[in-house]
Amino acid sequence: MSRCLLSLAAALGAAGPAAAAPKNVVLLVADDLGLQLGCYGDPVAKTPNLDALAKSGTRFTHAFASVASCSASRGTILTGLPTHACGQYGHAHAEHNFHSFRTVKGLPALLAPAGYRSGVVAKLHVQPREVYPFDVEVQDNGRDPVRVAAEVKKFVADSGDKPFFLLVGFTDPHRAAKGFANDAKYPPEVPAVTFDPKTVPVPYHLPDQPEVREELAEFYQSLARLDDGVGRVLKVLDEAKKADDTLVVFLSDNGIPFPGAKTTLYDAGVRLPLIVRKPGQKAGVVSAAMASWTDVVPTVLDWCGVKPEAVGKGKKAVPLPGRSVLPVLEAEKADGWDVVYGSHQFHEVTMYYPMRMVRTRGYKYVLNLAHPLEFPHASDLWGSPTWQGVLKRGDKLMGSREVKAYLHRPKEELYDLAADPNELKNLAGDPAHAEALDGLRAKLAAWRERTNDPWLIKDKHE
Amino acid sequence: MSRCLLSLAAALGAAGPAAAAPKNVVLLVADDLGLQLGCYGDPVAKTPNLDALAKSGTRFTHAFASVASCSASRGTILTGLPTHACGQYGHAHAEHNFHSFRTVKGLPALLAPAGYRSGVVAKLHVQPREVYPFDVEVQDNGRDPVRVAAEVKKFVADSGDKPFFLLVGFTDPHRAAKGFANDAKYPPEVPAVTFDPKTVPVPYHLPDQPEVREELAEFYQSLARLDDGVGRVLKVLDEAKKADDTLVVFLSDNGIPFPGAKTTLYDAGVRLPLIVRKPGQKAGVVSAAMASWTDVVPTVLDWCGVKPEAVGKGKKAVPLPGRSVLPVLEAEKADGWDVVYGSHQFHEVTMYYPMRMVRTRGYKYVLNLAHPLEFPHASDLWGSPTWQGVLKRGDKLMGSREVKAYLHRPKEELYDLAADPNELKNLAGDPAHAEALDGLRAKLAAWRERTNDPWLIKDKHE
Numbered sequence: 001m002s003r004c005l006l007s008l009a010a011a012l013g014a015a016g017p018a019a020a021a022p023k024n025v026v027l028l029v030a031d032d033l034g035l036q037l038g039c040y041g042d043p044v045a046k047t048p049n050l051d052a053l054a055k056s057g058t059r060f061t062h063a064f065a066s067v068a069s070c071s072a073s074r075g076t077i078l079t080g081l082p083t084h085a086c087g088q089y090g091h092a093h094a095e096h097n098f099h100s101f102r103t104v105k106g107l108p109a110l111l112a113p114a115g116y117r118s119g120v121v122a123k124l125h126v127q128p129r130e131v132y133p134f135d136v137e138v139q140d141n142g143r144d145p146v147r148v149a150a151e152v153k154k155f156v157a158d159s160g161d162k163p164f165f166l167l168v169g170f171t172d173p174h175r176a177a178k179g180f181a182n183d184a185k186y187p188p189e190v191p192a193v194t195f196d197p198k199t200v201p202v203p204y205h206l207p208d209q210p211e212v213r214e215e216l217a218e219f220y221q222s223l224a225r226l227d228d229g230v231g232r233v234l235k236v237l238d239e240a241k242k243a244d245d246t247l248v249v250f251l252s253d254n255g256i257p258f259p260g261a262k263t264t265l266y267d268a269g270v271r272l273p274l275i276v277r278k279p280g281q282k283a284g285v286v287s288a289a290m291a292s293w294t295d296v297v298p299t300v301l302d303w304c305g306v307k308p309e310a311v312g313k314g315k316k317a318v319p320l321p322g323r324s325v326l327p328v329l330e331a332e333k334a335d336g337w338d339v340v341y342g343s344h345q346f347h348e349v350t351m352y353y354p355m356r357m358v359r360t361r362g363y364k365y366v367l368n369l370a371h372p373l374e375f376p377h378a379s380d381l382w383g384s385p386t387w388q389g390v391l392k393r394g395d396k397l398m399g400s401r402e403v404k405a406y407l408h409r410p411k412e413e414l415y416d417l418a419a420d421p422n423e424l425k426n427l428a429g430d431p432a433h434a435e436a437l438d439g440l441r442a443k444l445a446a447w448r449e450r451t452n453d454p455w456l457i458k459d460k461h462e
Numbered sequence: 463m464s465r466c467l468l469s470l471a472a473a474l475g476a477a478g479p480a481a482a483a484p485k486n487v488v489l490l491v492a493d494d495l496g497l498q499l500g501c502y503g504d505p506v507a508k509t510p511n512l513d514a515l516a517k518s519g520t521r522f523t524h525a526f527a528s529v530a531s532c533s534a535s536r537g538t539i540l541t542g543l544p545t546h547a548c549g550q551y552g553h554a555h556a557e558h559n560f561h562s563f564r565t566v567k568g569l570p571a572l573l574a575p576a577g578y579r580s581g582v583v584a585k586l587h588v589q590p591r592e593v594y595p596f597d598v599e600v601q602d603n604g605r606d607p608v609r610v611a612a613e614v615k616k617f618v619a620d621s622g623d624k625p626f627f628l629l630v631g632f633t634d635p636h637r638a639a640k641g642f643a644n645d646a647k648y649p650p651e652v653p654a655v656t657f658d659p660k661t662v663p664v665p666y667h668l669p670d671q672p673e674v675r676e677e678l679a680e681f682y683q684s685l686a687r688l689d690d691g692v693g694r695v696l697k698v699l700d701e702a703k704k705a706d707d708t709l710v711v712f713l714s715d716n717g718i719p720f721p722g723a724k725t726t727l728y729d730a731g732v733r734l735p736l737i738v739r740k741p742g743q744k745a746g747v748v749s750a751a752m753a754s755w756t757d758v759v760p761t762v763l764d765w766c767g768v769k770p771e772a773v774g775k776g777k778k779a780v781p782l783p784g785r786s787v788l789p790v791l792e793a794e795k796a797d798g799w800d801v802v803y804g805s806h807q808f809h810e811v812t813m814y815y816p817m818r819m820v821r822t823r824g825y826k827y828v829l830n831l832a833h834p835l836e837f838p839h840a841s842d843l844w845g846s847p848t849w850q851g852v853l854k855r856g857d858k859l860m861g862s863r864e865v866k867a868y869l870h871r872p873k874e875e876l877y878d879l880a881a882d883p884n885e886l887k888n889l890a891g892d893p894a895h896a897e898a899l900d901g902l903r904a905k906l907a908a909w910r911e912r913t914n915d916p917w918l919i920k921d922k923h924e
Contacts, residue, residue: 087559095916352814372834454557
């Protein structure tokens with residue numbers, strides 16, 4: 001049954017097999033992707049499948065991760081809680097070994113009582129299993145669109161008439177051990193989409209240098225492969241006649257894998273693509289609602305008809321701080337969606353740098369709890385030709401930002417986003433913005449209290 | 463059979479049931495205890511049972527924890543690996559939630575293939591269960607000597623003819639929510655042993671103030687209760703006729719719960735009691751061998767006849783860095799036992815302060831990897847009358863040490879222990895000690911390489 005016919009049937013109040021059809025969820029997660037999509041206005045990206053998805057659903061222009069680090073962000077996406085409240089403080093793998101709290105429930109656990117079958121194809125990157133008890137875990141190559149789609153097809157078919165929740169964790173456009181894995185051999189159905197380093201846009205936070213352009217060209221190629229994978233997964237849904245019963249959510253865990261974006265709470269790190277397609281919705285909506293990755297769980301639960309749970313008990317109970325975006329999916333303006341929060345602890349375990357953030361439409365306020373430390377580099381960013389070039393040349397500037405300011409941050413940062421969208425001029429000490437600063441401090445403190453922030457240590461200076 | 467008769471039988475080469483008797487282990491762990499024992503020369507402590515244990519076995523005068531934090535130290539005690547190699551970087555409970563690596567094996571896992579039954583009574587404080595798969599876990603009140611002894615009796619009886627490994631995790635003399643739990647009601651068999659605040663010795667790192675003396679008197683009372691418990695546990699072994707088959711090890715996880723000791727790598731934090739009693743050994747030995755808590759696992763395995771395993775595979779394999787103390791149990795001087803190492807990451811998760819240490823007989827060298835940060839306080843020490851008094855008075859000195867120097871540390875600390883046993887005068891910049899410093903730097907770097915230290919980040923400044 002096509003989507004139009006289904007909508008028609010729904011409009012006519014027709015009760016039939018379709019009305020009782022299971023309400024499924026497919027959550028597509030890109031790895032290290034900012035707003036570099038055609039539908040977000042990128043001048044070179046080749047992302048036809050994602051652009052088409054945006055055209056058939058709602059594209060959020062002001063959507064924000066709560067943290068710009070892979071495991072931590074996925075912890076937030078899957079639990080609805082900022083990293084300090086879900087416990088996924090940093091990477092789950094190897095010597096980092098961070099675990100979400102066993103008192104917390106991830107989406108598979110939240111949905112299981114409602115009869116949902118849950119699966120993850122490719123990257124998961126959170127633990128422990130008790131918190132994320134997926135029925136099916138397929139640890140396949142998240143860069144191979146054909147294999148990913150084949151696994152999705154199998155999962156959907158095996159689900160039969162059961163409602164399902166499927167997480168597809170693509171590995172693109174994350175860096176590989178070397179470059180972006182563009183030299184790996186993929187099936188002939190997935191031709192390489194290449195880019196001319198001369199024509200790629202260089203974001204404000206990177207220097208316009210040959211090796212940076214080379215890396216960006218590689219990044220766009222890797223992104224095109226992600227887009228191909230998204231297209232194949234959506235095709236599987238169509239062919240399985242599940243598109244009309246399935247909420248599709250596409251987002252990224254954090255910004256691009258370059259210094260100045262990933263692992264920071266600057267917009268380059270946390271302002272990310274969010275595309276939601278709810279069956280039967282008005283197509284091609286562009287929403288300015290400020291949505292947060294803490295809203296993903298409430299949105300999914302809303303679609304599935306499952307009531308959100310508070311985490312913890314008694315005085316220590318933390319209600320899910322987010323809310324469903326479904327009620328505002330068709331609105332281009334959404335009153336009351338004007339603030340998001342962020343919380344960062346680690347990336348790798350050696351990278352302690354707790355930060356808290358509140359962002360409104362006008363301001364960004366960041367509290368750097370370990371500001372005496374140098375801002376730490378993720379290993380892959382440290383080793384990148386981009387950063388090594390900055391080091392080798394002894395650059396004072398990295399794009400528009402001073403290297404010194406990037407590495408050594410004050411306790412508080414305040415940016416006037418209208419005047420300074422690139423967050424370069426810290427106004428925390430500027431009397432002209434003192435009132436705004438006070439308001440943001442209070443907002444952030446209240447949020448930290450509400451979400452039971454362990455770094456709020458009573459009776460201690462920070 | 464009495465111990466004397468058993469020794470005689472062994473001396474005569476008599477093979478009988480005794481020869482095939484299982485070789486058991488009882489590991490007694492005190493919580494937050496330094497060298498405040500009668501047998502270590504403390505002028506007021508009332509520790510008759512521990513003193514008697516020392517008289518029947520070997521007392522080590524230079525034994526060292528590898529880290530002065532509860533979970534982390536217990537991770538080292540039970541895996542034989544420094545915290546950076548076993549993964550128990552900090553506390554296991556609540557929002558701290560640190561887990562040892564699943565690739566590592568704790569003593570229960572190492573001994574199980576040899577047929578050992580393992581148990582823990584009272585405090586364990588490490589996770590996950592896969593790494594520490596005790597057959598029996600009794601989460602009882604570790605301050606109640608009568609209940610602890612009753613649980614030990616049950617465990618020993620239930621073990622029947624199987625060899626056993628039993629960890630007894632006392633909670634004394636750790637701080638309680640308020641004070642040292644001396645006002646709790648314990649059975650009449652355990653009378654309170656009280657101390658006069660006027661007569662307690664005040665260690666060099668604490669101010670001689672009334673509230674400090676009060677707290678120390680409470681500490682000694684709590685310690686007397688620990689000693690009572692140790693006596694009862696040893697009596698259970700005697701009564702079960704297991705003393706002749708059982709290696710007894712007594713140690714502490716870290717130094718006393720006062721600023722300047724616990725959570726530091728100063729001797730007050732890591733130089734701790736170690737008493738070992740091997741059936742049939744020469745009694746009353748006092749050993750100056752520098753033993754480390756990384757030696758506990760090799761010692762236990764040696765006694766049990768189990769071969770140590772390397773952790774990890776291939777190039778990443780980390781051999782257990784310690785060695786059995788059994789061969790030197792009867793020596794008062796032990797050549798080649800002249801260096802120990804330390805590694806600290808966290809205590810609470812908010813307390814990031816990675817440090818590395820090497821200590822010889824002559825020197826202590828500490829590398830403070832996060833030295834731009836203020837040295838963090840454990841919550842219980844922060845809230846103590848002792849520290850609050852220092853704050854309220856605005857003291858410049860805490861005992862013999864400057865408060866400023868305690869809170870703000872340089873990258874490197876070097877102490878000449880003969881001239882400065884209290885580690886007050888940092889010689890890291892003193893040309894007269896430059897050669898010693900170079901040697902210690904090299905020793906520490908080599909140890910970090912050998913133990914696969916994640917904080918050794920190649921190509922990065924520290």
